[in-house]
Amino acid sequence: MYLVIGATAHFGRQAVEELAAAGVPVRALTRTPEKAAFPAGVDVVQGDLTRPETLPAVMANVEAAFLVLQYGMDVAPLLSAARAAGVRRLVFLSSGAVVPDADQQPDVIARYHRDVERAIEASGVEWTFLRLLFPAINSLTFAMQLGGGDVIRAPYTEAAFSAVHERDVAEVAARILTGGGHSGQVYDLTGPGSLT
Numbered sequence: 470m471y472l473v474i475g476a477t478a479h480f481g482r483q484a485v486e487e488l489a490a491a492g493v494p495v496r497a498l499t500r501t502p503e504k505a506a507f508p509a510g511v512d513v514v515q516g517d518l519t520r521p522e523t524l525p526a527v528m529a530n531v532e533a534a535f536l537v538l539q540y541g542m543d544v545a546p547l548l549s550a551a552r553a554a555g556v557r558r559l560v561f562l563s564s565g566a567v568v569p570d571a572d573q574q575p576d577v578i579a580r581y582h583r584d585v586e587r588a589i590e591a592s593g594v595e596w597t598f599l600r601l602l603f604p605a606i607n608s609l610t611f612a613m614q615l616g617g618g619d620v621i622r623a624p625y626t627e628a629a630f631s632a633v634h635e636r637d638v639a640e641v642a643a644r645i646l647t648g649g650g651h652s653g654q655v656y657d658l659t660g661p662g663s664l665t
């Protein structure tokens with residue numbers, strides 16, 4: 470069984486669909502299954518990361534889990550439930566803002582993700598980190614401006630970024646979840662080209 474956490478939002482939902490299309494057993498965690506609307510065959514399980522008593526049922530028979538965590542979520546209950554259930558691999562969607570080996574991270578987003586990475590490293594479960602800086606969906610923040618014309622006003626206009634489609638993030642996660650073989654690896658996810 471492959472578990473997706475954060476299954477009803479951007480990255481997790483696409484990972485669930487990817488795994489379901491591949492024909493492997495997939496479980497989606499949500500606090501509100503009645504609203505989840507997943508493809509047939511997906512094992513939709515009700516649970517809450519802030520309520521540890523709900524997590525043993527979520528983790529039962531799970532081989533590998535994809536962790537997409539809402540910013541600030543405490544990862545400790547999830548990790549102890551995963552360890553207790555014998556989960557073998559964790560794939561964590563981390564942030565490209567993390568500065569490797571820095572004593573101090575540059576901002577709160579980087580610090581949160583590095584703290585989660587450290588907790589996962591210490592958990593004893595095999596892990597892979599996907600560090601993503603700019604998902605393509607973030608470009609939708611420009612949509613309102615484009616609705617009013619063809620000019621985008623933004624700071625740092627010369628700054629370049631390499632956008633990655635959420636579906637590609639999901640594909641990478643699904644491949645590592647099901648194939649294994651990427652234990653202890655950190656991957657910086659980048660798109661096909663650098664854009665200003």
Ligand SMILES: NC(=O)c1ccc[n+]([C@@H]2O[C@H](COP(=O)([O-])OP(=O)(O)OC[C@H]3O[C@@H](n4cnc5c(N)ncnc54)[C@H](OP(=O)(O)O)[C@@H]3O)[C@@H](O)[C@H]2O)c1
Pocket residue numbers: 474475476477478479480481498499500501516517518519537538539540562563564565601602603604607
């Ligand atoms: N956007 C970026 O620029 C960017 C870049 C790099 C990495 N990321 C990573 O992506 C994350 C955001 O992902 P996202 O936008 O797909 O999700 P999101 O909107 O941040 O989080 C919503 C998801 O979290 C679940 N959730 C929230 N509280 C929960 C709880 N107490 N127990 C169980 N599940 C809970 C929700 O499930 P239900 O409501 O169904 O229960 C929903 O699936 C960031 O925090 C970061 O780690 C984002």
